[in-house]
Amino acid sequence: MPNETDNFDPLSLAIAPPPDETPEERIVRELAEREAVLRSREIDAELKAAKVAMKRYKNAIKILVLGQSLSGKSTTIKNFQRKYAQKAWADERATWKAIILFNLVRSVNIMIDALNRAPVYDPQKQAASPIIALGGALLAERHQSIILRLAPLREVEKDLKLFLGAGATEVEAQTYTTPNEQNQVMFEFKKSNTQEFCVRSSSGWRGVIDRIKTSQNGKESQVHRVVSQVVDSCKADILWLWKDPVTQSILHSQRLRLEDSPGFFIDDIDRIVATDYEPSDHDIMRARLRTTGVQEHHFMLDRTNGTKLDWIMYDVAGIRTSRAAWVPYFKEVTGLLFLAPISAFNERLEEDTSIFRLEDTFMLWKTLCGNKLLSRVQLILFLNKTDLLRKKLEQGILVKKYMPEFDKENTYENVATWFRKIFKKYFIQHSEPGRSFISHFTSVIDTEATSVTLIAVQSAILQHDMAEVGLL
Ligand SMILES: Nc1nc2c(ncn2[C@@H]2O[C@H](COP(=O)(O)OP(=O)(O)OP(=O)(O)O)[C@@H](O)[C@H]2O)c(=O)[nH]1
């Protein structure tokens, strides 16, 4: 015979409405229950999406882009974005304006700093021509009054720096001990005041672009407008100063080649301050904002069989104090793109002026080739900034002066081939046997030529990946 306890269901009892529930209380309770069901479904959907994302992440091709600061890493990733994420690229076009304006104002202020360092022409003491007096260039009254009129650009630069964040400040020169050949120094550092270990950060150009994009009608677009207006009102003075032979002579005497420096836009000022200005692909490639932290970029690439493949590219900060943040990524990547700015053979590292930039690049390359964690990773070398290399050689700058071992005629073909040979030699010396050496001569601000290189990179990485999983 059934007793009372046989029908006892603790769950039904727990969720049963209270026996003395009023109609109002019932409505409130039922609403709360419905909301709980909806939230539970939402959580299920989020978990499902997270699971799919995890699976996609696991199967994605992951590429780490490395090289010293200013080597062209972010510019290379911009090329990938232009080619493989066309909608985002188009949507973000206008947001580059702020960075381009900042680059322009910065160049003008660098030019003014150089002029402020030059002696001033004094008609009482010096010869009649300000250009030839004392055999050097002197500032005339007109330069001085223009410099005064351009003073507001200091404030504009300061405001834009605050607005754009840490990436708007280039690293200051610091003195480090020169690394030895065994150079663990590549990944450990003496000074930590500029360290950036904000892994997967939202700062740097990616973060800035996202921030500007999400608030098009807010403070950011006002910033564009106000800065454009200020620069427009200074346009005539900026152009006069830039084209003036005294200015050019002073810049030359201080070895400042602004026109070949990152983010040079003075020659484009008319276009840039126009109210309907839209940055071109070439403008965006030339825009400069230093990367801080490590940033992820996602792309969908077509496979030959018509299906899609996820690519994740990691853009990192190249300055020495940030290189330790690269190491955690070594374990998870399929490929590594290394940017070597071969035009930099006569330049010193900004953060450590005791070392030439190409020397730092060679050491970095050797360290990466010999790194055990990367031994099965496909390395691809971009011998970048070939346009600037060509220009320097045409100007008569001799490679031999900086690298006495170079004993050929100072032509682009000879120099470029010789640099490639050095990279290949270090690759063979430091890599595990059997690894193939892949290199490309690039100028990544040239989107058309780079587009062809990217196809070759894609196919090399996919082939390597298939070989790794045993499909080849
Ligand atoms: N002329 C020329 N300029 C280049 C080339 N590659 C990059 N640049 C410019 O050099 C500057 C630096 O390039 P980035 O891509 O920002 O350098 P990065 O390696 O990301 O530097 P960090 O973020 O500091 O590590 C930018 O203004 C680019 O437009 C090139 O092949 N030729």
Ligand SMILES: [Mg+2]
């Ligand atoms: Mg960068």
